[in-house]
Amino acid sequence: MAAPGALARGAVPGPPTRILDRRFAAQLVTAAEGLLERFGTPDAPGLLKSLRHEADEFPGLFREALRPEFSDAGMYVLRGLPVEDASLGPTPTGWSVAGDAGALWDVVLLLLAAAMGHPMGWRGQQNGRMVNNIVPAPGHENEQTGASSTVLLAPHTEDAFHPRRADLLLLCCMRNHEGVATTASSVRLTDLAPEDVDALSRPMAPILPDDAYTSSALPDEVHACAGTVSPQPVRTLWPTPDGLTIRFDPAYTRFDGTDAAYRAAYARLEAELSRVVRAVALEQGDVLVVDNDVVVHGRVPFRSRYDGTDRWLKRALVHVPHRRGRPESERAEHGYGQPVIDPYCDGT
């Protein structure tokens, strides 16, 4: 990474990169192989329950490499997982046909998530699998979901519609031969007038569940619930003692109940987020770790081929127990009836 002085004027520095020690990387892979051998699939309840114990065994230096210290960048890249094309197999043509493709890396990612907090998932997302495959899928090219390709995936907070959205988002790169960039903007690098922060800190516009949920197989009771709950306006910004936080997903936000002044402040926030955007082209074996309360992420458009060589990421979500910072009022939100999967289930 270039030293700050070497950056062009006004440029935003890239995310800090932490290089994973080779021995730790090998230890992770061995632990993941052992778990897969014992339990058969990354979503086996026994495997999920074992993650915490396995992660507790990691050496202190390894934990240090994963520390949740983000600075204002709100993210870092962990580099050095030994992912290789030869042993990986072809990129699946959609999450629904991925099955256990690259399952070893699902478990590696779950172990990393367990070292950072509690791995979590959604029952209504990719059939409730804890690690999601982010691959382009035929027929979904223009969607605002991870399955798209030809359109810009607009910047968003992951699962912004839900009060129990993840604290951290992990994107692990299986392959990305064309260097297609994930976009990432930290709200802490924006420069907004105090009046705009005030305006956007009021609960004004609801954020609805994204299309990745409606295209999933939801249990009947969830469909029933989602159909009857009414949209709740939420806060876009929220100042905390550590700095500004954000909850943002314009593609799924309903602005009909907002006034012109609010929409103008929102537009200024969008302009600031694009001013400070970073294009992060993940390399094979990189894990981008994002603070979901500080950074909004998206993806530049690209051309999919569906020939087994397309870009392929895996995504895991982490709840960090006892983290402070979200407004109290969020606790009363219904989350549109979308149930969280929390394998630890210990209420922290």
Ligand SMILES: O=C(O)CCC(=O)C(=O)O
């Ligand atoms: O494809 C990417 O780089 C990001 C996709 C995304 O937004 C996600 O997986 O949550």
Ligand SMILES: [Fe+2]
């Ligand atoms: Fe996302």
